[in-house]
Amino acid sequence: MDTDVVVVGAGPTGLMLAGELAQAGMRTLLLERRPEPSETAKAGGLAGQILQLLHYKGELDRFREASTGPEPAPRFPFGGVHLDFTRLADVPMRAMPLPQPRLEAVLAERAIERGADVRRGHALAGLHQDQDAVTAEVRGPDGPYAVPARFLVGCDGGRSRVRELAGIPFPGTSFPEIERLASVTVPDSVTVLEDGGLDVPGVGRIPFGYTATERGVFACSGLGGTMSVYTAEVEATEYDDDVPMSVPELSASVSRVLGIELPLGDPLRMTRFGYSAKQADTYRLGRVLLAGDAAHLFPAGGVAVNAGMLDAANLAWKLAGSVHGWAPPGLLDTYSEERRAAAERTLLHTRAQVALRRGHGPGGDALRALFLELTADEQPLRRLGALMAGTDVGSPMSEAHPLVGTFATDRALHVAHQDPRFAGLLREGRPVLLDLADRADLRELARQWGDRVDVVSASIDERPGDALLIRPDGRIAWAAAVDAPGETALPALREALTTWFGVPSI
CATH class of the missing domain: 3.50.50.60 (FAD/NAD(P)-binding domain)
Structure with missing residues (x-):
């Protein structure tokens, strides 16, 4: 073979x-x-x-x-609103x-x-x-x-x-909307406002962000020197994924959803897609x-x-x-x-984003306004950021240490964004025992799996534990509490190494 x-x-x-x-x-x-x-x-x-x-x-x-x-600045769309993570010191x-x-x-x-x-x-x-x-x-x-x-x-x-x-x-659900998303150059006739909205002759001001109507959802942004345009509307048409979207197609969709003729510049990126919730x-x-x-x-x-x-x-x-x-x-x-x-x-x-973006009229506007009020608090905003980033992956794998089963993020390690000490930590595609407390006993044990587990020592100001066993996909398989005694840490590390990486090689 x-x-x-x-x-x-x-x-x-x-x-x-x-x-x-x-x-x-x-x-x-x-x-x-x-x-x-x-x-x-x-x-x-x-x-x-x-x-x-x-x-x-x-x-x-x-x-x-x-x-x-x-x-880009960490402000991201979420179900018809934008979540602003810029006020968080450690952006999720x-x-x-x-x-x-x-x-x-x-x-x-x-x-x-x-x-x-x-x-x-x-x-x-x-x-x-x-x-x-x-x-x-x-x-x-x-x-x-x-x-x-x-x-x-x-x-x-x-x-x-x-x-x-x-x-x-x-199994799952296919939604009837067709989504269209494009970045185009800004036409001479369109003025980009300071908040990212647009001023269009004969139309007036189009606000930055999402607008829900009875016919669908429209969004625009003039930030970054280009014009981003998005529409979502219910259509019975089935499109071939290999047939690219055109500017006239997008223009017609904007007209149907928002009821205006929006000038569009030269296309920079154009895509059309449908949404499903399936697994x-x-x-x-x-x-x-x-x-x-x-x-x-x-x-x-x-x-x-x-x-x-x-x-x-x-x-x-x-x-x-x-x-x-x-x-x-x-x-x-x-x-x-x-x-x-x-x-x-x-x-x-x-x-949840589907429910947020599909609501129109006073009820939908109230739902989005209340949602934004809730995300003004740090903890809900962090939770949503973790969900969007894919770091919230469900229940922890162990009750022994809160980091077990989570991803080794900057926040988990208590270090700055893209700390250079950890660039290349998983370069070899192998699991790593990250020793943060100069624990020779833990390093010696991990080296029994030396043909498949690397050992790395580092020092950080506020360590989350004495050592972390990090899998090649970035998830933490085991962690020792700060100053954990060897009589408890060593058996627990041996069990984790055997559970995830088999019997020792020596």
């Missing part, structure tokens, strides 16, 4: 997964049905916890170099402008550099599996062929062929797994890429453990358990 893992779909999730698997020494084949990368900027950038993870991997600068601008939600074609180009380059075999124009036609292998039946440019592998992962979107062939149910019953069926949009669909923007790339980070090291033979029993099943729980949290806040 020449292939360890077949990945289907070369979007951000599939490309991220292929790169992680190849780094872990997996013989990885990535199949993409389209012969060329898509130039449609379905997503506008990276946002949330994936930025923190890339910092820990030492790769954030690589993505930043491909970015189209500086990090951040973003990087990086249109999807550029993001995919960086991820593809990264995967190929690490040894993944990326084949474009090769479509999955069928699959079958047994106890020992899964076989992908592929339709390529030179005819059909079959690829046996240890595992196959569907990262092939909301209409996943992998999910269909595996027979995994995908696969399981992310694993035997040797077939799902990730990204193939596993879940959310009815709000700005979350899918983050969620999918975090799926990939969670899955990759668990697949590597299964192939290399050190994975403890049940490790691979934790992928479905953990990432389904994380998706439930994302579905919670994105479904």
